[in-house]
Amino acid sequence: MSPELEIFRRSPSDNPKCKTPVVFVHGAFTGAWCWNEHFLTWFADQGFETISFSLRGHGGSGGRELRSLASIDDYVEDLETVVDTLGQKPILIGHSMGGYIIQKYLEKHKATAAVLMASVPPEGLLASNTMMAMAQPDLYLQMFWLQAIGPHTLLRDRLGRAMLSPDIAEDEGMIYFGRLETESHRALMDMMGGNPVFLSQTDLPPMLAIGARNDEIIQSEVVNHTARRLGADCVLLDDIAHAMMLDAKWEKAATQIAEWLEKNVIEKQDSTSKKSAA
Template identity: 40%
Template sequence: MFLGSAAAPLELEVISRLPAQAGDKPPLLFVHGAFAGAWCWEEHFLDFFAGLGYPSYALSLRGHAGSAGRDRLHWNRLADYVTDVAEVAVGLGERTILIGHSMGGMVVQKYLERTPAPAAVLMCSVPPSGLMWSSLQLMWRDPMLWMEMGVITHAGPQYGSRSLARRALFSPDAPDAVVDRLMNRAQEESSRVLADLTWADLPAVTLVRRTPLLVLGAEHDALVPPSEVLETARRLGAECEIVPRVAHVMMFEPGWDRVARRVAGWLARQGH
């Protein structure tokens, strides 16, 4: 499915999975992280939540995967991605619940500045304070990984290796085939957006806090460590949980079902 409008003429890829029978559960909109696309949710999460009765949608932000705008990817700003989410969310209706991963978590936070939602989930999200502190922590903990991540950030994921991807993104339990599947689909990311994520376009916390939030982190996350996740939850006044035995791409690797069940349980407790 592709969505477009006169105000935002780019066609956006939206992958959907609908429940077998119509019900009254709200739609879920999944927002991917940097270097990725809607495909990262198609692996497991869309079918899982559709099976629970939630109409489930994942968009590819402009310049990503099947969405238009790849030729202008490096001109994108974080605000452009927020506009993409807003366009899709409006089409799904005011009951839409947003779920963002990594960079997508920051996109969701910036969206919530504009428009409160019934609920939102941030998974291994960029903190509201930006990536500066996380980057400094990584440089201190693992300077080689920090340097390698700098290379792929500026030159593209094609300069990465399976070893790098495993250390940065996956838990020890992830098979090589799963690591390779993600690496084969990873793409470049806008350097302007990465600057926005670091310091240039951070969210107004008091506005984000209007929405009930669940903040999830991963025990083995090398990029957004549990300490940063806990601080994100504290600043946003959100519920928080660190999921054991998973890493940064928690919706893609073995253990994804434990993550999904935690999200589903929280949504049920919120009355959704």
């Protein structure tokens, strides 16, 4: 049974553009707040019903005392709890670990569409971590210390440059960094191969894999691989870093996602409605 979850909702101010609600799934070390800064309201303004939530032990959700023991399957259960309140198949948008949680969710459940933002690939973190360790050993070491001691001031400079582009206001970026928290050791082990994804392209909804071309954490090669593995469309963005929903050019990522949803969800829903009315 899931602990009580922190959940946020936004509704369109005008007539809804899309019949399907959008559920945002955050990544490791964060909470629902990462969506609430920009994406939750922006997508509501585009005509989507939007929901963000904090996984157990994160943000304002319960279960903090047992966070280090939470598994990826526990996080999938949290997503199931939120989706069950909707009464229909959602659009799922997940960032980094959140993308991995969505993939695990799709092993047993259906969705209208899924967007994986700088997502952990189906095989887990081994390939991306290896590339990071070889190309950016200083960043690899600081990611280790982030998990060991949390968002310490000594880690802000290098980790900050990996998470956010240099042109974001330093004070704002540091506020975001200070809100990071340690992740579940068990969930991280699950993503290192302990709980791999088993999906067949024939059973999947329309999917988009979107990444940052120069992301040092989930590299563009990994995003391309995820797209090929899952039969997803693929978009790589320039001038944006790993935390795409918080970066200075977050709206660039949001617009790409909204345009993809327009083509792959809204237009299909409109076409179906017209055929039903005929």
